[in-house]
Amino acid sequence: MIDVSPQLSGELSDNGHRLFQRVYYEDxxxxxxxxxxxxxxxxxxxxxxxxxxxxxxxxxLQTVDAEGLVFVVHRMxxxxxxxARMDDILLIETSTEKAGGAKMVLKQQISSGGRLLILAxxxxxxxxxxxxxxxxxxxxxxxxxx
Numbered sequence: 001m002i003d004v005s006p007q008l009s010g011e012l013s014d015n016g017h018r019l020f021q022r023v024y025y026e027d028x029x030x031x032x033x034x035x036x037x038x039x040x041x042x043x044x045x046x047x048x049x050x051x052x053x054x055x056x057x058x059x060x061l062q063t064v065d066a067e068g069l070v071f072v073v074h075r076m077x078x079x080x081x082x083x084a085r086m087d088d089i090l091l092i093e094t095s096t097e098k099a100g101g102a103k104m105v106l107k108q109q110i111s112s113g114g115r116l117l118i119l120a121x122x123x124x125x126x127x128x129x130x131x132x133x134x135x136x137x138x139x140x141x142x143x144x145x146x
Contacts, residue, residue: 008049009049009052009053010046010049010050010053010092011053012053012054013093015093015095016050016093016094016095016096016107017046017049017050017053017093017094017095018091018092018093019045019046019049019050019091019092019093019094020089020090020091020092021042021045021089021090021092022087022088022089022090023084023085023086023087023088023089023090024086025086027041027086028085028086032085032086033083033084033085034083034084034085034088036080039078039080039110039117039118040076040078042090042092042110042118043076043078043092043108043110043118043120043122045092046092046093046094046108046110047094047106047108047122050094050106051071054143054144055143056140056143058071062129064137067128067129067134068128068129068130069126069127069128069129069134069136069137069140070126070127070128070129070131071104071124071125071126071127072124072125072127073122073123073124073125074103074123074124074125075122075123076120076121076122076123077120077121078118078119078120079118079119079120080117080118081116081117081118081119082115082116082117083117084110084112084117088112088113089112089113090110090111090112090117091110091111091112092108092109092110093108093109093110093111094106094107094108095107095108096144096145097121099136099140099141099144099145100136100138100141101126101135101136102125102126102127102133102134102135102136103123103124103125103126103136104123104124104126104136104141104144105121105122105123105124106121106122106124107119107120107121107122108120108121108122
């Protein structure tokens with residue numbers, strides 16, 4: 001059973017998914033600001049919990065059929081707008097722009113206290129267990145576009 005507890009996995013919203021995360025000391029650099037690469041971790045958590053809230057268990061996808069199905073990041077464009085600091089509460093929002101064929105395009109943003117910190121476009125390749133492109137099954141694509 002997939003845990004969809006809002007306290008842990010965020011929640012589905014009208015536009016996709018929302019997840020709150022606190023900034024810890026380990027997320028910051030010597031200046032006290034969030035280290036730029038840590039935002040990739042926050043974005044990944046948002047995408048992973050989006051799937052979880054949609055009822056998609058990534059480990060089960062690998063054996064969904066004889067071919068297997070895996071999501072891999074193909075391309076990511078990140079615009080850094082404003083820094084976050086230790087103890088800030090981040091809102092990570094994820095929405096689907098496209099889901100079909102052998103890719104998905106997700107839009108993500110991170111904000112804190114109404115201040116936009118990060119805008120990201122993430123292109124996800126859909127591949128089989130051998131790493132070759134495969135089509136996203138229609139019933140799965142429909143979950144992302146609902």
